[in-house]
Amino acid sequence: MSSHASHHDHTKLYAGTLLTLLVLTGITVAASYFDFGSANVVVAMFIATVKASLVALIFMHLKDDKPVNAVIFCGSMVFLSIFLGFCMLDVDSREKVSTGKLTWVEEQDREEAKKKVKASPPAGHSAPAAEHH
Amino acid sequence: MADVLHHQIHAASDHREVDYLSDGRGIRDWLYTVDHKRIGVMYLFFIILSFFVGGMLALAIRLELLYPGRTIMDAETYNRVFTLHGAVMVFLFIIPSIPAALGNFVLPLMLGAKDVAFPKLNLASFYIYCLGATMMIGAIISGGVDTGWTFYTPYSTSTNGAVTLTAMGVFTLGFSSIFTGINFIATIHKLRAPGMGWFEMPLFVWGIYSTSVIQVLATPVIGITMVLLGLERAFGIGIFDPRIGGDPVLFQHFFWFYSHPAVYIMILPGMAIISEVIPTFSHRTIFGYRGIAFSSVAIALVSFIVWGHHMFTSGQSQLINAVFSFLTFLVGIPSGIKVFNWVATMYKGRITLKAPMLFAISFLLLFTIGGLTGLFLGSLSIDIHLHDTYFVVAHFHYVMMGGTVIAFLAGLHYWWPKMFGRMYNERLAAISCALIFVGFNTTFLTQFVLGSRGMPRRYYNYLDQFQQLHMYSTFGSWILGAGFFLMAGYLLASLRGPKNAPMDPWGGTTLEWQTQSPPITHNFHDVPVLKHAPYDYRNIPQGEA
Amino acid sequence: MSVAENIEHGHGHAAELSPFQQHHFATAQQQNEASKIGMWLFLVTEVLLFGGLFVGYGLSHAKFPEAWKSAHHHLQRELGALNTVVLLVSSFTMVMAVQAAKLNRRKQLIGNLWVTIICACIFLVVKYFEYSHKYHEGLLPFKAFYSYQGPQVPGEFHFFSFYFMMTGLHGFHILGGIAVLLWVLKRSYAGDFTSAYYTPVDLIGLYWHLVDLIWIYLFPLLYLIS
Numbered sequence: 001m002s003s004h005a006s007h008h009d010h011t012k013l014y015a016g017t018l019l020t021l022l023v024l025t026g027i028t029v030a031a032s033y034f035d036f037g038s039a040n041v042v043v044a045m046f047i048a049t050v051k052a053s054l055v056a057l058i059f060m061h062l063k064d065d066k067p068v069n070a071v072i073f074c075g076s077m078v079f080l081s082i083f084l085g086f087c088m089l090d091v092d093s094r095e096k097v098s099t100g101k102l103t104w105v106e107e108q109d110r111e112e113a114k115k116k117v118k119a120s121p122p123a124g125h126s127a128p129a130a131e132h133h
Numbered sequence: 134m135a136d137v138l139h140h141q142i143h144a145a146s147d148h149r150e151v152d153y154l155s156d157g158r159g160i161r162d163w164l165y166t167v168d169h170k171r172i173g174v175m176y177l178f179f180i181i182l183s184f185f186v187g188g189m190l191a192l193a194i195r196l197e198l199l200y201p202g203r204t205i206m207d208a209e210t211y212n213r214v215f216t217l218h219g220a221v222m223v224f225l226f227i228i229p230s231i232p233a234a235l236g237n238f239v240l241p242l243m244l245g246a247k248d249v250a251f252p253k254l255n256l257a258s259f260y261i262y263c264l265g266a267t268m269m270i271g272a273i274i275s276g277g278v279d280t281g282w283t284f285y286t287p288y289s290t291s292t293n294g295a296v297t298l299t300a301m302g303v304f305t306l307g308f309s310s311i312f313t314g315i316n317f318i319a320t321i322h323k324l325r326a327p328g329m330g331w332f333e334m335p336l337f338v339w340g341i342y343s344t345s346v347i348q349v350l351a352t353p354v355i356g357i358t359m360v361l362l363g364l365e366r367a368f369g370i371g372i373f374d375p376r377i378g379g380d381p382v383l384f385q386h387f388f389w390f391y392s393h394p395a396v397y398i399m400i401l402p403g404m405a406i407i408s409e410v411i412p413t414f415s416h417r418t419i420f421g422y423r424g425i426a427f428s429s430v431a432i433a434l435v436s437f438i439v440w441g442h443h444m445f446t447s448g449q450s451q452l453i454n455a456v457f458s459f460l461t462f463l464v465g466i467p468s469g470i471k472v473f474n475w476v477a478t479m480y481k482g483r484i485t486l487k488a489p490m491l492f493a494i495s496f497l498l499l500f501t502i503g504g505l506t507g508l509f510l511g512s513l514s515i516d517i518h519l520h521d522t523y524f525v526v527a528h529f530h531y532v533m534m535g536g537t538v539i540a541f542l543a544g545l546h547y548w549w550p551k552m553f554g555r556m557y558n559e560r561l562a563a564i565s566c567a568l569i570f571v572g573f574n575t576t577f578l579t580q581f582v583l584g585s586r587g588m589p590r591r592y593y594n595y596l597d598q599f600q601q602l603h604m605y606s607t608f609g610s611w612i613l614g615a616g617f618f619l620m621a622g623y624l625l626a627s628l629r630g631p632k633n634a635p636m637d638p639w640g641g642t643t644l645e646w647q648t649q650s651p652p653i654t655h656n657f658h659d660v661p662v663l664k665h666a667p668y669d670y671r672n673i674p675q676g677e678a
Numbered sequence: 679m680s681v682a683e684n685i686e687h688g689h690g691h692a693a694e695l696s697p698f699q700q701h702h703f704a705t706a707q708q709q710n711e712a713s714k715i716g717m718w719l720f721l722v723t724e725v726l727l728f729g730g731l732f733v734g735y736g737l738s739h740a741k742f743p744e745a746w747k748s749a750h751h752h753l754q755r756e757l758g759a760l761n762t763v764v765l766l767v768s769s770f771t772m773v774m775a776v777q778a779a780k781l782n783r784r785k786q787l788i789g790n791l792w793v794t795i796i797c798a799c800i801f802l803v804v805k806y807f808e809y810s811h812k813y814h815e816g817l818l819p820f821k822a823f824y825s826y827q828g829p830q831v832p833g834e835f836h837f838f839s840f841y842f843m844m845t846g847l848h849g850f851h852i853l854g855g856i857a858v859l860l861w862v863l864k865r866s867y868a869g870d871f872t873s874a875y876y877t878p879v880d881l882i883g884l885y886w887h888l889v890d891l892i893w894i895y896l897f898p899l900l901y902l903i904s
Contacts, residue, residue: 009777009781010777011774011777014770014773014774014777015770017770018766018767018769018770021766021769022763022766025759025762025763025766025897028897028898028902029755029759029902031902032755032898032901032902032903040903041903044898044899044902044903045895045898047898048894048895048897048898051894052891052894052895055769055887055890055891055894056887056891058773059769059770059772059773059883059887059890060883060884060887060888065714066711066714068322068715069714069715069718072715072718072719072722073718073721073722075346075350075722076350076721076722076725076726076729077725079350079437079726080725080726080729080732082437082438083354083390083726083729083733084729084732084733084736086386086438086440086441086453087383087386087733087736087737088736088737088740089450089452089453089456090382090386090441090449090450090453091380091383091450091737091740091741092450092740093450093451093452093453094382094448094449094450246702247701247702248702250702250712250713250715250716251712251713251716252700252702254716311723314719315716315719315720315723316716318715318716318719319712319713319715319716319719320712322711322712322715323703323708323711323712323715324702324703324708324712349719349722349723350722350726351726352723353723353724353726353727353729353730354726354727354729354730356727356730357727357728357729357730357731358730361730361734364820364843367822368819368820368821368822368823369820369821369822370734370819370820370821370836370839370840370843371738371821371833371835371836371839372734372738372836372839377821378741378742378832378833378836380737380741383734383737387730387733660704
């Protein structure tokens with residue numbers, strides 16, 4: 001209905017796609033027994049993306065469908081990578097606060113807090129946040 | 134039945150046909166309706182109700198801040214009140230205001246369609262909105278939330294307020310927003326009148342289209358964020374809560390990945406209305422049609438790569454601060470294009486200062502102030518000084534209220550005769566517009582000064598030196614409130630009169646003016662065919678109503 | 679300008695091929711294309727919904743690489759692989775069902791839908807065994823439930839939080855898919871779908887493939903990467 005070409009029998013194409021997907025699954029499982037170091041993720045994600053593209057293009061008919069649907073779907077991938085990319089960039093380039101090292105400002109806060117505790121009697125004093133660790 | 138028959142006879146005498154308002158008056162006819170116009174009107178009702186609630190909370194906040202220390206409420210209550218003001222205004226009012234209420238009503242008419250693509254989904258989205266609103270009101274009753282509308286961790290994972298229920302309300306409202314967005318995009322793609330290409334669409338449609346793109350792409354992220362926040366509070370995922378290895382700044386990334394684009398969900402439809410009102414009341418073709426159309430889409434896309442400018446002082450990395458600051462300035466380009474195009478449209482036009490145009494001109498002034506102060510805040514070094522001060526509060530009120538709300542009012546006045554078939558009192562409308570303009574500036578210009586002098590936002594108490602400016606601000610809020618009450622008065626009064634609005638009271642060229650006011654249930658007798666580009670005023674007499 | 683001036687257009691007089699065509703669409707094709715755009719947009723929202731979890735997963739992985747390495751030894755990759763195969767087969771039968779509807783092959787449509795549903799159920803049963811295994815070991819999500827007694831690696835409960843949230847959300851999508859598939863199956867028995875109208879089969883097909891597609895990423899991320 002949407003495109004007249006799709007009214008033919010595509011069973012062979014679909015079966016071939018399924019076979020390819022199963023083979024790729026086998027490869028990705030096999031590859032997981034080898035250690036490529038930091039490339040492990042890259043290899044696995046590359047194979048997954050090939051599989052996903054096959055599903056999208058053939059099972060979801062994007063290959064023959066109106067291009068608008070493909071644009072919409074690619075849009076989701078683009079914006080997801082923006083989301084992931086910026087967050088990763090931030091965390092990677094941030095000073096590692098969680099390693100236990102304090103930043104200069106935090107050290108100052110802690111010194112201040114210690115002085116205050118010494119200066120005032122303990123009763124009724126709400127300790128600053130820096131005291132809890 | 135007899136009522137309908139009577140109406141038809143009556144209609145025959147003055148050439149009015151049964152319109153969508155009188156076609157079935159029972160409560161069921163409204164609750165089960167799939168007519169986009171009725172759904173739009175139902176949305177309008179609840180949105181104005183939310184605006185009333187949010188507005189009363191705002192007046193309470195301003196009253197409390199009249200003097201330092203306690204004026205009318207204690208600090209706990211104050212925290213809850215400003216949180217609710219923010220959450221109600223953002224999630225229940227501004228985000229659905231123009232798209233769901235006015236957009237629902239006008240968009241299919243503008244396209245010459247009989248309805249939106251998925252009418253049942255449209256109704257579902259309305260009920261989901263009601264459900265989400267109920268949850269948020271439930272949260273108010275069950276103790277309120279004191280986190281601010283941004284729900285920042287780690288406070289939101291440790292406070293005792295009804296954070297989870299509010300978060301679930303936001304999650305639910307998100308679905309409503311998504312369904313509306315999906316509906317509009319499919320409608321715009323597939324239900325344009327014969328002969329209406331993409332560049333023959335009214336600019337309102339371009340604006341709503343860009344908005345819908347953001348709604349579809351961004352809203353799911355706030356959904357999952359709210360779920361994660363709820364789970365973190367209840368069981369501890371270890372994603373946001375620093376006590377168990379989480380990263381509170383990551384919450385801000387998640388939150389602003391939606392909420393910054395959401396700012397454009399608010400402003401783009403406002404700009405879309407202005408692009409309709411200005412050419413109509415200038416009786417002149419819009420200047421730079423494609424510039425405005427593409428800048429809407431550009432704003433929508435750029436909105437996704439600037440969210441970090443809300444987080445300059447949060448502890449995110451210096452590198453990403455610089456990147457986000459740079460990208461933020463990009464937003465200025467398409468926004469500037471629009472403002473210049475609107476002004477250029479007015480130049481040498483035959484301007485009539487009817488109420489919608491008065492609001493549109495207010496919009497131009499206020500939005501420009503709001504936009505330009507945004508550039509201050511986008512600059513890294515200046516933001517360190519201004520972050521979390523009243524300067525920020527004033528800035529986003531100039532954009533959200535001076536921009537979106539004023540544009541919403543322009544649209545409401547512009548399409549009121551189309552929606553309800555009645556003209557309102559033009560003189561009172563002008564007075565109300567003036568009150569709102571003066572009241573708004575009194576309230577918020579002072580806050581720019583307060584902020585630049587170091588008055589932090591969200592504080593219950595303040596130094597005596599700020600008292601005078603706070604007092605002016607509070608006086609402004611009263612003027613503002615008076616303007617809105619006056620508006621409620623004359624708009625409601627107009628509903629009691631006879632349906633006297635002509636088909637095209639303002640001399641508009643878009644398709645919604647080519648059917649009866651109010652429209653018949655199926656919008657048009659025959660599918661309208663576009664005979665000229667939008668904003669071609671050569672053969673259209675200027676509105677006399 | 680008046681309504682009467684509008685040029686008479688031949689809307690609504692188009693041959694109505696299907697009783698399921700709605701009044702506000704001029705043709706059945708327009709209706710099908712609009713529905714498809716709607717479905718793709720919905721899938722976009724699904725991708726971004728899962729996207730939040732993927733981003734959280736990615737950042738936690740970067741933070742606790744040791745925990746990720748040790749935690750995934752608790753998962754049985756054979757079962758994960760089995761489920762991958764089951765879902766891929768169901769995707770194949772789903773696309774065959776769509777084709778059968780297009781070509782008016784009612785029996786083939788019903789048969790393929792049945793296989794798809796059965797595969798979905800097998801997937802859930804396998805998942806159930808995996809979950810109960812984790813339950814007995816105390817490898818549960820969230821700080822509140824995680825009670826594993828073996829050697830502790832900091833950040834391991836983060837992994838299981840994400841494991842359960844991601845597979846759980848995915849599982850809910852499978853459940854929802856089964857419900858809709860059953861409804862489509864019922865309508866297929868009633869003979870609603872022909873080459874003139876098969877939009878619901880088309881749409882559930884798209885949804886089902888997306889659920890498969892997400893699993894294609896979940897499988898290596900959770901079971902394989904060490």
